Amino acid sequence: MGLSASGLVSGLDINNLVTQLVEAERAPKQGRITKQLNDIETDISAYGRLKDALDKMKDVMSKFRDDHTFAARSSASDDSEAVSVSAEPDAMTGSYSVDVQQLAQSQKLVSSAFTEGMDFGAGSMTLQLGSESLSITIGDTENSLSDIANLINKHESNPGIAAAVIKDDDGERLILGSEKTGASNTISLSVDSSVSGELNNLAYVPGSVSNLNEVQQAKDARIVVDGLATITSSNNTFSDAIPGVKIEAKELSAGSPVNISVSEDKAAVKKVMEEFVDSYNAFFQITQSVAKYDPESQTGGALVGDSLIRSMTGQLRTVFSSPIEGAPESMKTLSEFGVTTTREGRLEIDGDIMDKHLDQNFSKLGEFFDGNNGFAKALEKTIDRFTSYTGSIKNRENSLNDQKDRIQDDQAALDMRMQALEERTRRQFSAMESAMGQMQYQMSAMMSMMPAMGNQ
Structure with a gap:
């Protein structure tokens, strides 16, 4: 407020009068500007909702541009507690029998009983597990069976040998166990030849007489596929028996092979189609809300009468109904694949028709969706005409933002x-x-002068 008039002389509330006079002048002009800005913001928001819905539709359909969608495989086992199965994309499809004849196990050695706390003397020993080894040095002190077990367990180069000491009525026993399964992961223990004394009693060479006895043999897992192919594995997982298929043996079959199957993942394709239908119907719902006119209230959505709405829905329906070059004769259009349009304009899935084509024409779906003239490519191209940086929606938004700038001026x-x-x-x-x-x-x-003038 640059100037102020107190109103002390006139007795008027001049500040309030000025405010009312200015507001009376401002009100009609401000009302028009506020309405114009609100209308523009509403329009920009409506175009933004349409663009987001179209982008969502495009994102869903882009999954059909991904080779993994049609290469995906589903797998099943008649007895998953005995044999589990998983399949990578492009895995060989088919049904197979798996007979689990042997499960992989690790080796375990237990020593003879020694006097509790016995001094084994100083020296060195080397333990080997498969092709890996570790060497430990035992000093003059701390050379009991428990000390030796601790040296093994704490060694930084331990390849996977677990040592423990148990006590029974006969004394102490050293237990050595492999943490790795498989026939090749056997344990051997050699003692420095210059050592004399009790330490030599811990040496172990497979197949020789020793104070260490094998109580559990190292074994490979073994399965037979389709009664013909015998395959072994150092663990219970078989990744090369069937190309792209991983089989895990959990229990012995006991003469009753488990049936497993690998097939195209039709459910994954159907799920993407359901997502697409949902995304289009969400877009359609937005077009209805922003372009709808209510004759009773004489009110409408932000984009009532906008030709862009008609253009978008019209071009999308053209893509839906256009034949796909290279597709099977019985599946040339989206509706023939099982996606139809309702009377209201929404999409819906006919599950029976879609399931039939998933069963009969799965290998041709790649061409239908992602061929040179495939549905996914055609839809993407159409959507880009509206949502790209130079698309129709962006042009409308740019025009509205220009109007907004002028109104803000x-x-x-x-x-x-x-x-x-x-x-x-x-x-x-x-x-x-x-x-x-x-x-x-x-x-x-003047009033103060009048009495004086009357006395003259």
């Missing part, structure tokens, strides 16, 4: 005019107050 100009009007009005009231004050002063002076 009008707002700034209105604010400046109203500020000037307020200052001008305050000056006028200030001048009026000053003039009234001067008149009151003159009147007071």
Whole structure:
């Protein structure tokens, strides 16, 4: 507030009068500007919702541009507690029998009983597990069976040998166990030849007489596929028996082979189609809400009468109904694949038709969706015409933002005019107050002179 008129002379609430006069001048112009800005923001929001819905539709359909969608495999086992199965994309499809004849296991050695706390003497020993080894040095002290077990367990180069000491009625026993399964992961223990004393009693060479006895043999897992192919594995997982298929043996078959199967993952394709239908119906719902007109209330959505809405829905329906070059004769269009349009304009899936084509034409779905003239490519191209940086929606948004900038300039100009009007009005009231004050002063002076003039 640059100027102020007190109203002390006139008795008027000048500040309130100025505010009311300025607001009366501002109100109709401000109302038009506010409505225009609100309408533009509503339109921009509506176009944004349409673009987001189209982008979602495109993202869903892009899954059909991914080779893994049609290469995906589903797998099943008649007895998953005995044999589990999983399949990688492009795995060989088919049904197989798996007879689990042997499960993989690790080796375990147990020593003879030694006197509890016995001193085994100083020296060195080397333990080997398969092709890996570790060497430990036992000192003059801390050379009991428990000390030796601790040296093995804590060694940084331990290849996977677990040592423990148990006590029974006969004394202490050393247990050595492999943490790795498989026939090749056997344990051997050699002692420095210069060592004399009890340490030599811990040496173990497979197949020789020793104070260490094998209580559990290292074994490979073994399965027979389709009664013909015998395959072994150091663990219970078989990754090469069937190309792209991983089989895990969990229990012995006991003469009753487990049937497993690998097939195209038809459910994955159907799921993507359901997502696509949902995404289109969400887009369609938005078009209805932003373009709908209610004749009773004479109100409508933000984009009532917008030709772009008709253009978008029309071009999308053209893609839906256009034949796909290279597709099977019985599956040339989206509706023939089992995606049909309702009377209201939404999409829905006919599960029976779709399942039939998934069973009969799965190998040709790649061409239907991702061929040179495939449905996914055609849809993507159509959507891009609306959502790309140079697309129709972006052009509309740019035009609206230009209008918004011009209206915001009008707002700034209105604010400046109203500020000037307020200052001008305050000056006028200030001048009026000053003039009234001067008149009151003159009147007071004249009134004070009148008695003196009457006495002359």
